[in-house]
Amino acid sequence: MNKEEKKQELAARAAWMYYVAGLTQQEIAQSLGLSRQVAQRLVSTAREQGMVSVKIAHPVTHCLALAQALSAKFGLTLCRVVPSGQLDDDAVQQMLAVEGAEVMSQFISEDTPQTFGIGSGKTLRAIIDALPWTERPQHHCVSMIGAIARDDSGTRYDVPLKMAEKMQGKYFFIPAPLYADSPDDREMWCRHQVYQRVTQRALNASVIFLGIGEVSPGCPLNAEGFITDQQVSDLQSKGAAGEMLGHFFNQQGERIYSELDALLTSVPLEANTTRNIIGFAGGERKFAAIRAAVAGRWVNGLVTDEATANRLLSL
Structure with missing residues (x-):
């Protein structure tokens, strides 16, 4: 040994x-x-490492009611709400990880081959960590976002690869940085045949799992070196409240455009989506971003926490 x-x-x-x-x-x-x-x-x-699998068989009635109300208000086809009370954001993320893994497992358990589009971030990584190991080699995971930072380093949250390992399936990644160095550089990346084949897989994914990011100094995109402090400030001045795959939107869920859009290489998203996109996010820090994502209907599925659900319904 x-x-x-x-x-x-x-x-x-x-x-x-x-x-x-x-x-x-x-x-x-x-x-x-x-x-x-x-x-x-x-x-x-x-x-x-997935040695521990948590399953709580008895649902919290109040959380079920909140999920139903959120679905009705924001047109969600799937909604889960975890109890949060007065817990801090770190504790909420642990609970989201367990519930998120349960949601993902329902799709993974399908015998019919599935293609899962996967974003990045701490919440999704925590969910993948909570997933049990299973044998589903017929399923594929495809990245929705380029994972190369401005300093040429890779992100610490390579979620699609980890998920593919847990299912023993194939992993397809976007061979490009999230933001290219220039519009011409973006065109070069996006013309590559591998890029086009992978993004086509992502566009045809059976279901897409994404995190919902906040826009503030020290937010994941900023901390991981994808956008600068000045770009964060510029986005905030335009009213940016949240982002998904580098697509920024305001409190009403309306798309916000900046110099970054001419450089963005991630898979395209659009408001009022008809695609099967499930967002995972919760906690005080992400409330504005979650509100914007559901207001603009960037997602049609949501896994969040009780306090966030109550605030969304009180708007």
Whole structure:
């Protein structure tokens, strides 16, 4: 047994102690002869690697009612609401990960070959981490967004690849940066035959899973080096409230255009979509973006939290 296998064995042992036996992390540390910090990391590793699958069989009636009301108000064909109460954004994301994985699993369980269009971001990555490993090699994952930053580095949230690994299926990625260096450079990337074949796959995807991003200093696009501080400021001055795949929109869900649009290489999106697009987002920080996404009907499916749902319905 190599070092990595030993680490996974230890993580699985810690998961059994924590989730099944109900031991605290301190008790696990004492039992395994480790520090509390190492025990905590082992439990987290077990969760992230899909060793732990959480399923709560009894729904929260209030959340079901909220989901039905959101569907009626915003024309959603799928809506799930997780209980959030006064939880902070990090705790909400953990709950979204569990519910999001349940939603994705319903599509993955199909025997008929499916093509899943996948965005990027922390929320989607957390959902993929929560997905159980399954054998569905007939399914394909295709990226909806170029993952090369301005400094030529790759994003840390390569979600489609991770999802394909969990299903043991194929992964197709867009061979381009999210934003090209110039309009001519964008034209060069987008003319490439591989780019055109992959984007066509994405446009024909059975279902698309996307995160909904906020627009503010330090937001994911800014933190990952895709857009500059000045570009964030310019977008905010135009009223940008949210984005999906680099497409920016205001509070009413109307598309906002900037210098970035002449450089954007991601798969096209449009408001009032008729495509099967499910958005995953929640928490106070993302409320304005979620409100804009559903107002413009950029998504027809939504997985969000209770507090966000209540605010959306009170508008």
